[in-house]
Amino acid sequence: MDIESKKKLAADWFQTLRDQICDSFEGLEDTSSGPLSDRKPGRFERKSWDRTNQGDGAPGGGGVMSIMRGGRVFEKVGVNISTVFGTFSEEFAKNMPGATDDPRFFATGISLVAHMNSPKVPAVHMNTRFICTTKSWFGGGADLNAPLPNAEDTADFHTAFQESCDRHDPDYYPKFKKWCDEYFYIPHRKKARGEGGIFYDQLASGDWDADFAFTQDVGRTFNDIYPRLVARHMNDNWTSDEREQQLVYRGHYAEFNLAYDRGTTFGLKTGGNVEAILMSLPPEAKWP
Numbered sequence: 001m002d003i004e005s006k007k008k009l010a011a012d013w014f015q016t017l018r019d020q021i022c023d024s025f026e027g028l029e030d031t032s033s034g035p036l037s038d039r040k041p042g043r044f045e046r047k048s049w050d051r052t053n054q055g056d057g058a059p060g061g062g063g064v065m066s067i068m069r070g071g072r073v074f075e076k077v078g079v080n081i082s083t084v085f086g087t088f089s090e091e092f093a094k095n096m097p098g099a100t101d102d103p104r105f106f107a108t109g110i111s112l113v114a115h116m117n118s119p120k121v122p123a124v125h126m127n128t129r130f131i132c133t134t135k136s137w138f139g140g141g142a143d144l145n146a147p148l149p150n151a152e153d154t155a156d157f158h159t160a161f162q163e164s165c166d167r168h169d170p171d172y173y174p175k176f177k178k179w180c181d182e183y184f185y186i187p188h189r190k191k192a193r194g195e196g197g198i199f200y201d202q203l204a205s206g207d208w209d210a211d212f213a214f215t216q217d218v219g220r221t222f223n224d225i226y227p228r229l230v231a232r233h234m235n236d237n238w239t240s241d242e243r244e245q246q247l248v249y250r251g252h253y254a255e256f257n258l259a260y261d262r263g264t265t266f267g268l269k270t271g272g273n274v275e276a277i278l279m280s281l282p283p284e285a286k287w288p
Contacts, residue, residue, distance in 0.1 A: 042071020059086025098135035119246035122146035145194035
């Protein structure tokens with residue numbers, strides 16, 4: 001399969017996964033009978049964007065933001081897809097495999113962040129992507145971010161991704177779990193951002209089909225386990241003190257995304273859509 005066919009296949013998959021996840025989340029909104037069930041069920045609103053052409057690199061492409069706000073279950077959730085291309089700056093190219101030989105790039109992927117009304121329902125992050133320079137690779141993962149950690153939820157989330165990894169390579173889960181633990185760490189807080197999950201990057205085993213199959217499995221696993229965790233707690237009541245803990249936790253979440261997250265840096269340095277890039281930030285947070 002030539003590289004252009006691979007690019008299209010990957011981009012089409014991320015769009016399909018977006019549709020499946022949005023359907024799952026809207027289904028949760030429809031079945032909620034919790035504290036905010038008097039609200040209308042939340043629905044995603046989609047907004048397309050085109051990448052602004054800048055400079056000799058003539059960057060192009062764009063994406064679609066799917067955002068739900070003020071739902072019964074989801075306070076704010078974004079499920080964004082994008083396919084962009086252009087030329088890395090000389091400085092940024094030094095950090096990307098294959099880009100020092102030729103700074104042109106192609107990137108397609110899905111990025112999801114969910115912030116929940118209930119502090120008892122864990123927030124979550126998931127993304128998967130396919131990037132091409134003179135080399136090509138997959139990356140992504142998913143991690144749980146609970147303001148009020150629940151041991152059963154954490155165990156079930158990790159078990160789901162361990163089983164997903166094991167279907168492809170028994171070395172994946174311990175490697176990618178460790179990578180997630182190290183990546184999603186807030187140095188100035190000296191603490192992890194959440195309860196972890198898996199994180200992988202520059203996955204290029206030499207078998208493109210196998211790498212793509214694994215990346216698809218990560219997406220399917222997320223769309224299976226996370227809605228089950230949401231359904232487990234979405235109808236529970238919560239207290240004002242628990243909401244306060246949630247808002248303070250969100251402050252730490254925002255600190256990581258703005259100060260350390262590579263995806264934020266990649267988007268901003270490659271002329272991405274600022275609204276889509278900063279979709280990950282919570283709708284409300286506190287710093288005591």
